Amino acid sequence: MWKYTDKVIDHFLHPRNVGEIENPDGTGEVGSLACGDMLRLTFKLDKQKKHIEDAKFKTFGCASAIASSSALTEMIKGMTIKQAENITNKDIAKFLGGLPEQKMHCSVMGREALEAAIKNYRGEEDEKHELEGNIICKCFGVTDKEIERVAKENNLTTIEQITDYTKAGGGCQLCHEEIKHILDKVQGKTTEQPDYKDTTEWTNLKIMHQVEKLMNNRIRPALKYDSGDLELVDVDHHTVYIRLKGACATCPHSDMTVSRFIEKELQKEILPDIKVKEVKE
Amino acid sequence: MNTIYVDNNATTEVLPEVVEAMTPFFGKLYGNPSSMHSFGGQVGKHIDSARENIANFLGASRPSEIVFTGCGTESDNTAIRSALITQPDKRHIVTTAVEHPAVLELCKHLQDKEGYNVTFLGVNKDGNLDLEELKSSLRDETAIVSIMWANNETGVIFPMQEIAEICAGKNIPFHTDAVQTAGKLSIDVDKTPITYLAISGHKVNAPKGVGALYIRRGTKFSPLLIGGHHEQGRRAGTLNVPSIIGLSKACELAQKYMNEEFGKVKKLRNQLESGILEKIPNSFVNGDKENRLPNTANISFQGIEGEAILLMLNEYGVCASSGSACSSGSLEPSHVLRAMKVPFSRAHGSIRFSLSRFNTENEVRLIIEKMQGIVKRLRELSPVS
Numbered sequence: 305m306w307k308y309t310d311k312v313i314d315h316f317l318h319p320r321n322v323g324e325i326e327n328p329d330g331t332g333e334v335g336s337l338a339c340g341d342m343l344r345l346t347f348k349l350d351k352q353k354k355h356i357e358d359a360k361f362k363t364f365g366c367a368s369a370i371a372s373s374s375a376l377t378e379m380i381k382g383m384t385i386k387q388a389e390n391i392t393n394k395d396i397a398k399f400l401g402g403l404p405e406q407k408m409h410c411s412v413m414g415r416e417a418l419e420a421a422i423k424n425y426r427g428e429e430d431e432k433h434e435l436e437g438n439i440i441c442k443c444f445g446v447t448d449k450e451i452e453r454v455a456k457e458n459n460l461t462t463i464e465q466i467t468d469y470t471k472a473g474g475g476c477q478l479c480h481e482e483i484k485h486i487l488d489k490v491q492g493k494t495t496e497q498p499d500y501k502d503t504t505e506w507t508n509l510k511i512m513h514q515v516e517k518l519m520n521n522r523i524r525p526a527l528k529y530d531s532g533d534l535e536l537v538d539v540d541h542h543t544v545y546i547r548l549k550g551a552c553a554t555c556p557h558s559d560m561t562v563s564r565f566i567e568k569e570l571q572k573e574i575l576p577d578i579k580v581k582e583v584k585e
Numbered sequence: 586m587n588t589i590y591v592d593n594n595a596t597t598e599v600l601p602e603v604v605e606a607m608t609p610f611f612g613k614l615y616g617n618p619s620s621m622h623s624f625g626g627q628v629g630k631h632i633d634s635a636r637e638n639i640a641n642f643l644g645a646s647r648p649s650e651i652v653f654t655g656c657g658t659e660s661d662n663t664a665i666r667s668a669l670i671t672q673p674d675k676r677h678i679v680t681t682a683v684e685h686p687a688v689l690e691l692c693k694h695l696q697d698k699e700g701y702n703v704t705f706l707g708v709n710k711d712g713n714l715d716l717e718e719l720k721s722s723l724r725d726e727t728a729i730v731s732i733m734w735a736n737n738e739t740g741v742i743f744p745m746q747e748i749a750e751i752c753a754g755k756n757i758p759f760h761t762d763a764v765q766t767a768g769k770l771s772i773d774v775d776k777t778p779i780t781y782l783a784i785s786g787h788k789v790n791a792p793k794g795v796g797a798l799y800i801r802r803g804t805k806f807s808p809l810l811i812g813g814h815h816e817q818g819r820r821a822g823t824l825n826v827p828s829i830i831g832l833s834k835a836c837e838l839a840q841k842y843m844n845e846e847f848g849k850v851k852k853l854r855n856q857l858e859s860g861i862l863e864k865i866p867n868s869f870v871n872g873d874k875e876n877r878l879p880n881t882a883n884i885s886f887q888g889i890e891g892e893a894i895l896l897m898l899n900e901y902g903v904c905a906s907s908g909s910a911c912s913s914g915s916l917e918p919s920h921v922l923r924a925m926k927v928p929f930s931r932a933h934g935s936i937r938f939s940l941s942r943f944n945t946e947n948e949v950r951l952i953i954e955k956m957q958g959i960v961k962r963l964r965e966l967s968p969v970s
Contacts, residue, residue: 316893340890366909536928
């Protein structure tokens with residue numbers, strides 16, 4: 305069992321500021337269903353547009369994700385944007401009396417949502433999936449900039465710590481070498497630049513987001529027109545698993561729906577080598 | 586607050602009868618069963634009858650087919666490593682994608698670090714294997730097939746008789762992790778041609794830190810732990826006498842109550858499951874509903890996260906488990922649910938309730954009632970619709 309502080313348990317069992325602000329001044333959404341945590345933060349400024357008057361959150365995640373979100377909203381209320389901007393994940397963890405090491409990524413998620421919401425307020429519409437820097441961890445979509453920042457802010461020295469704080473390196477582990485490089489750089493051990501992969505590379509996370517978007521905006525409405533539907537089951541590298549529902553599930557031409565419509569759309573819009581596989585009920 | 590314990594696939598209560606049977610061996614009967622004097626020898630006699638008891642429990646014809654180990658994991662590791670060491674020219678292993686980590690992680694290690702070829706058989710959406718796939722995966726160089734009897738997360742039972750016969754037909758050693766099966770289903774290695782079978786004490790109301798491995802007579806064997814001549818050279822290390830006595834007593838009791846486990850526990854489990862499914866929208870059972878351990882219910886609650894559910898259940902004294910990433914300390918949800926292609930929106934929100942004959946209808950009612958409020962609260966918090 306995790307060792308949570310009383311304050312974490314309090315904010316988990318009695319979360320403050322749950323919900324969504326209507327017509328907010330800023331909205332930030334980070335994380336994803338696939339990763340197991342997701343946070344949507346909204347805030348509103350006062351009449352003078354100086355201080356954050358209200359902030360609300362909705363979170364899908366574990367106890368520490370919910371507590372971190374609740375803590376964040378409490379912390380930023382009454383702050384100016386400038387003050388809010390200076391909040392680090394450490395401040396969130398400190399507010400809660402600390403978090404278990406393996407749960408520090410929850411505090412990082414809070415800081416990221418705040419950052420996204422402030423950007424949104426300033427009109428620097430952060431195209432959510434265009435991340436800053438080079439992707440290092442492809443499983444969780446974490447960039448070198450993010451790893452470097454979290455390492456510096458929290459004085460991290462090991463790969464395990466980076467995984468605890470950012471999730472980077474917690475999946476297939478192929479990026480451990482690169483994380484080590486970044487840590488060495490942060491600690492001033494080396495000046496040599498590692499050979500990063502192409503920045504336009506597709507991460508699982510990015511494919512997941514794009515597939516979800518296309519499914520919801522185009523493919524599912526088209527299927528629903530014929531009383532059908534589908535459910536996104538899994539995305540594994542470039543293979544997308546779906547389950548057909550409604551009329552599609554029993555349709556004798558469902559193979560064609562999958563190969564000629566769904567797969568073609570995904571290949572056209574996302575990646576030419578994407579494959580769609582149907583998971584049968 | 587009373588504890589409502591529905592996490593029996595994680596560990597079980599050490600029964601008072603078991604504690605009673607063990608107690609003398611912490612006190613006056615402290616002799617070493619391997620000693621040459623009668624003070625140790627009298628303890629040795631108790632070990633002999635414990636071995637006989639456990640052999641009977643598993644349907645083994647000879648007590649010498651039973652080796653005592655430190656845990657289920659050690660039993661699994663011993664079986665697989667023994668098959669590999671005794672057949673050095675065979676470099677292929679067949680297992681499933683849904684094994685307990687004691688087998689799964691070992692096989693991944695053997696693949697990644699020691700150069701073995703491993704076939705991980707997949708399962709369908711109900712968690713069942715395709716036996717044709719098993720058949721076609723077997724090769725001349727297959728050293729061992731290791732397939733669990735029943736899944737610890739979903740309770741899905743694999744067709745052991747058929748699997749064992751397929752392997753026996755090809756003369757390939759077959760190991761089964763029966764840790765979740767012992768005490769819940771009847772095991773008879775006399776009828777089922779299994780080569781190795783692993784059980785663990787603490788899953789059958791014995792203490793933690795003791796396990797056993799059945800090794801069919803005539804099987805080439807190589808020990809995992811090397812040292813003294815204990816267990817006829819098959820497992821070095823002084824015997825954990827009190828725990829072995831406890832395991833024996835627990836197996837005896839498990840045999841006695843097996844039918845009760847099947848009847849009463851299955852009824853309670855079904856009440857819990859149907860109550861939850863009926864009262865909570867968007868909840869789903871994971872795993873084949875028919876072909877399942879009588880005590881296990883694995884239920885997903887769409888759009889919310891398992892650890893949060895567990896901690897709220899904890900507020901009411903209810904002890905259960907989850908297949909969510911967060912509760913395990915890893916970053917990915919249950920490998921079993923992923924292999925079954927359970928969507929992420931459900932995999933992160935799965936809860937395993939594993940009952941025992943000590944649970945009551947009142948407890949089941951309370952869980953159903955509390956779960957409704959918990960799921961409602963967490964769904965209100967969730968941005969996922």
